[in-house]
Amino acid sequence: MRGADGYNESLFTTVRLEDFVPSNHPLRSIRVWVNEALTQMDGSFSAMYEADVRGGRPSIAPEKLMRAMLLQVLFSIRSERQLVEQINYNLLFRWFVGLSIDDAVWNHSVFSKNRDRLIEHEAVTELFNATVNMAQRRGLLSGEHFSVDGTLIKAWASHKSMRRKDGSDDGRPPEDWRGEPRSNDTHQSTTDDESRLYRKSHAAPALPSxxxxxxxxxxxxxxxxxxxxxxxxxxxxxxxxxxxxxxATPTQRKTVAADKAYDTKGFVKACREINITPHVAQNTLRLGGSAIDGRTTRHWGYTLSMRVRKRIEQCFGWGKTVGPLAQVMVRGLDKVDQVLTLTMAAYNLTRLRSLAVLRPQVAQ
Structure with missing residues (x-):
């Protein structure tokens, strides 16, 4: 017999959000680790609101804001408006943030209002450090061998925002700039004055970055x-x-792997002064030759570092395809640093989850 195409709303329900999330969902283990980190930050969260003596209604719990910000990175949500919309109807997101089915979702402007507060108290940095500490306690860090690298982050500004610092082009249309040389010495972005013109290579355009x-x-x-x-x-x-x-520690020698951009006498000297052996790729085309000689390259550890250092590109690739690092939608160095730190915290959590699947003892 054909069933009827209709449904009746129940006046009461006993279904929990927990029942909608599969037992093997990746967010389950991530949520456990996030809650562990946020519990350690309870004192910091209390200090954030001690200075607020105006009274009034209780604020939105910072723990919920932090979980929501992590969701935005993990699920490639473009803006806070879309994030709030998703939390409103997505039961998985409500469960992760810590809202019940009946709880109202806050306005998207809450993120903007609390961003400066989180930066002032370094809450995102503390969350990132908590992920590092969790990995350390589970024996996932060597603590001896490292890799270092940098990546270009496109600023939330365009070429049209680049104007002369002396104001001599105030009367010109913003788009009328072709054929005019530009540099950071003479021009500055009116949209994000802390960004700088920078290019990846000689073949790439210089962009506010x-x-x-x-x-x-x-x-x-x-x-x-x-x-x-x-x-x-x-x-x-x-x-x-x-x-x-x-x-660095004075009693234990450590190593750092890096690409050819770090093959300079200044960087190599700075590493050796703090008891770190620089396993830097040799730039034989550099004027004066490489700063790394056979005393370093002859060892097997140097060859191994050259292989393993490529893993660092995975976090940049993840941050720019899944995360928001391809072009940040905030302005100012402090806010860009917050977005970068939050993205790397989310990356660590996904790596911890992957390692837990391969090594079940990690999840304990």
Whole structure:
């Protein structure tokens, strides 16, 4: 007998959101680790609101905001408006964020209002550090062998926003710039004044950009340090040296792998001064020759580092295809750094989940 095409709304229901999420869904293990990290951040969240003495209604729980921001990265959601819309009708997203079926979803402007607060208290950085600590406790980090690299992050600005700093072209149309040489010394973006013109190669156009820097552990390719900076020709090596200083110890020699862009005497010297052996790819075409000689390249460890260092490209590829790093939709170095750090935290969580499938003891 053919069934009727219709349905009746029940006045009451006993179905839980938990029942809609498959037991083997990837978000289940990720949510456990996220909640573990957020629990450790409870004191920081309390400090964020201690200075707010105006009273009024309770704010939206920062834990829910952080879970929602992670969803935006994990599911390639383009904007906060679309994120709020998805949370409103997507039961999986409601479950992950921590909302019941009856809970109302906040307005998208809540993310903008709380972004500065999260930056001021470094909440996203603390979440990222928590993912690193979880990997450390599970024995997934070597703590001895690292790789470092940088990537170009396109700013939320266009060529039309580049105007002369002295204001001499204020009367010209924004699109009338062809044939005029531009440089960071003479021009600045009116949309994002902290971005800088930068190009990947001589064949690529110079675009308003930032640089993202990542330090990864060679054992499983997990990210252990991340920073954003303004785009210039020396930022990659300078920031890399700063990140390496955070993991260096005077009693244990460590190694760092890097591509030819890091084959400079200054970077190699900076690494050796902090007891880190630079396994840098040799740039034989550089004027004066490579800064790395046979004393380093003759060892098997150098060859192994050259192979393993390519794993660091996976986090950049993931961040630009799944995550929002191809072109960030925020302006200012602090906000770009927050987006980059959140993306790498999400990447670490996905790697932890993958490793848990291969090594069930990791999930414990």
């Amino acid at each position: 930032y640089l993202g820097h990542v330090l990864s552990d060679n054992r499983h390719g997990l990210v252990v340090n991340v920073r954003a900076s303004q785009a210039n020709g020396v930022a990659e090596r300078e920031v890399a040296a700063q990140m390496l200083a955070d993991v």
